[in-house]
Amino acid sequence: MKSQTIFLNKITEEEAEKASNSYLMSLIAVIAGLPLPIINLIATLIFYMGNRKGSYFVRWHCTQALVSQASFLVVNSYGFWWTVSLILGDSEMTNSYIAYMITAVLFNMVEFIATIYTAIETRKGRHVEWWFYGTLTNQLCKS
Amino acid sequence: MKKLIFQGLISLVLFFACWYLLSQVQWLKIFKVERLANKTEEKVGDMIWSAIKASDQVVYDKVVTGCVDSIFAHICQANNIDVDDIHIHVMMDEEVNAFALPDGHLIVNTGLIKASKDEAALAGVMAHELAHIQKGHVMKKLIKEMGLSTVLTMTSGGAGSEVLKEMLSHISSSAYDRTLEKEADIQACDYLIKAQVDPNAFADFLYNLGSEDAAAAYLNWISTHPDSRERGEYILEYSKGKFKDSKKIVSKSAWENMFHNLGHEVTD
Numbered sequence: 001m002k003s004q005t006i007f008l009n010k011i012t013e014e015e016a017e018k019a020s021n022s023y024l025m026s027l028i029a030v031i032a033g034l035p036l037p038i039i040n041l042i043a044t045l046i047f048y049m050g051n052r053k054g055s056y057f058v059r060w061h062c063t064q065a066l067v068s069q070a071s072f073l074v075v076n077s078y079g080f081w082w083t084v085s086l087i088l089g090d091s092e093m094t095n096s097y098i099a100y101m102i103t104a105v106l107f108n109m110v111e112f113i114a115t116i117y118t119a120i121e122t123r124k125g126r127h128v129e130w131w132f133y134g135t136l137t138n139q140l141c142k143s
Numbered sequence: 144m145k146k147l148i149f150q151g152l153i154s155l156v157l158f159f160a161c162w163y164l165l166s167q168v169q170w171l172k173i174f175k176v177e178r179l180a181n182k183t184e185e186k187v188g189d190m191i192w193s194a195i196k197a198s199d200q201v202v203y204d205k206v207v208t209g210c211v212d213s214i215f216a217h218i219c220q221a222n223n224i225d226v227d228d229i230h231i232h233v234m235m236d237e238e239v240n241a242f243a244l245p246d247g248h249l250i251v252n253t254g255l256i257k258a259s260k261d262e263a264a265l266a267g268v269m270a271h272e273l274a275h276i277q278k279g280h281v282m283k284k285l286i287k288e289m290g291l292s293t294v295l296t297m298t299s300g301g302a303g304s305e306v307l308k309e310m311l312s313h314i315s316s317s318a319y320d321r322t323l324e325k326e327a328d329i330q331a332c333d334y335l336i337k338a339q340v341d342p343n344a345f346a347d348f349l350y351n352l353g354s355e356d357a358a359a360a361y362l363n364w365i366s367t368h369p370d371s372r373e374r375g376e377y378i379l380e381y382s383k384g385k386f387k388d389s390k391k392i393v394s395k396s397a398w399e400n401m402f403h404n405l406g407h408e409v410t411d
Contacts, residue, residue, distance in 0.1 A: 075158075088287050093176050099165035107158065132150040139147060 011057050011125035018054060019061035020123035022047050023115045026069050038077070041069045056143045061122055064130060064137040065115075071133075072111060079104045184282050188246025191314070194307045195234070195250070202233040202253060210393050210401040211251055214266050217392045218273065221338035229276065231269075239352075242315045243272045243281050250315070253405055259348065262392050267335060267345020274330035280323045281314070288313045321370075328374055332382050339390035342382040350375030 011019075028043040048062040079101055085091040118128045129137075171177060195201070202208065211233055219226045229247045236252040243249050249272050251265075259265040275281055289310060319327070335342040352371040 093171065093180075095168065095170045096162075096166045098170035098174070099162055099168065102165050103158065103162045106161065132147070132154050135147045135150055139144070 012055075015055050015057050016123050016125045018051055018058045020119045022051070022058070022062040022065040023119035023122065026065050026115055027112070038073060041066075041073045044069045056141070057127070060127075060137060060141045061118075063141045064118075064133050067136050067140070068111060068115075068130065068133045072108065075104050075107060180282075184245045187282070187285070187310075188244050188248050190307060191244050191311055192230075192232075192246075192248050194311060195232075200235045202235050204404050206397075206400050206404045207253075207256070208233055210397050211256070211265075211269075213397075214262055214392050215249075215269050215273075218266060218270050218334050218338045218340070222334050224273070224277065229273065240315065241268050241272050243275045244314060245281050245285065247276055249273065249276065256401070257405060261344060262398060263335075263341045263344030263389070264348040266338070266340045266392070267331060267342065267348060270331035270334040270338075270340075270345070271327050273334065274327035275319065275323070278323075278326060278330065280319055280327065284319050284323070285310065285313065324374070325377070328378055329381055332378055332385075336382065336386050339388055340392070341389045342378055342386055346375040346378040346382070348375075349378065 022044065025043045025047040026040050028039065044062075044066045048066045051058050051062050054062075082091065082097060082100065086093060086097065091097075114130060118130070121128045129135075212231060215229070215231050216226050218224075219229065229249055231249045231251065233256070234250050234252050237254040237257075238252050239254045239258045241249070241251045241255050249269065251269065255268060256265060259268070331345065332342045335345060349371045
């Protein structure tokens with residue numbers, strides 16, 4: 001993760017707030033205490049749709065929040081359905097399952113901390129690019 | 144673009160490497176998963192069995208239980224299953240039914256014994272329920288139908304008699320899903336073949352239950368075990384050519400005495 005100043009125009013208070021909110025949206029499921037991994041993505045997607053015509057700074061951060069949520073959806077959904085099949089289906093509890101859940105929790109925690117950090121930084125008008133997601137966002141989001 | 148692919152690959156490798164390395168740890172032993180699961184099953188099984196025992200429907204007649212025990216022990220011994228792990232009970236109930244409870248309790252209704260034409264048919268149904276126990280289907284079904292939280296609440300003493308009744312009703316009067324039923328049927332076939340008991344008798348029993356004439360008489364068994372005819376057919380198909388010699392388990396007189404004590408005539 002790295003902080004940069006690539007935006008030539010001064011970031012307004014409103015832009016900083018919107019960019020910061022795009023990250024807070026991805027935490028909505030944690031706040032609501034819902035186990036369904038899709039909720040995060042839906043919340044971020046709705047926020048992205050609402051701001052896709054916003055300034056480059058806002059769009060960029062909405063996109064970074066969205067792409068990171070999309071990949072975490074895959075990780076979390078796999079864990080979610082594995083758990084469901086364990087309770088309702090024929091799957092057995094294995095070391096591999098526990099290892100997967102620990103890995104998923106570890107990666108989610110890293111993402112959670114990064115999300116809070118980025119929400120704080122963007123609120124101050126500072127640009128934060130994540131490893132991989134930042135590069136991907138640069139490809140997707142053109143000024 | 145190269146940077147993106149490189150970073151994406153590194154992230155993927157990191158994730159899978161983390162998963163792989165953590166998989167090498169014996170988490171099941173660390174968390175004592177098996178012991179915990181066994182303890183829960185033991186508690187649930189004991190609670191349900193205590194409720195059944197209190198209903199005064201248990202048959203203690205040595206002639207009846209002796210005959211059922213002999214047939215069951217024969218199947219277990221032939222398949223290297225420890226008989227002490229399974230607790231078989233006969234219940235005075237006219238419903239044609241047998242069902243497995245958690246922690247290896249197997250209930251056989253007198254209605255089922257009376258409906259069995261011979262020892263092989265009764266052995267077939269018992270082998271089917273034994274397969275459910277051995278394959279761990281019982282707890283899975285309970286958790287699926289009642290929810291994990293209810294089952295866990297019950298073991299911590301937080302459930303009342305109503306929950307116990309509901310649990311018993313789920314276990315005794317509703318089917319396992321199709322896949323589990325088929326799995327238990329096929330396993331039962333293997334048990335019977337090893338025990339030199341004709342699986343065709345079990346297939347016939349199921350097939351006859353599927354007939355319209357039997358529908359009214361054996362309503363309970365049919366509702367809990369659907370598609371009896373189809374099951375009879377695939378058991379016949381599976382056991383074709385595998386079964387050679389049959390072995391008599393209980394003597395004719397023991398079989399007749401059991402029917403006599405149940406107040407029923409042996410059907411030919």
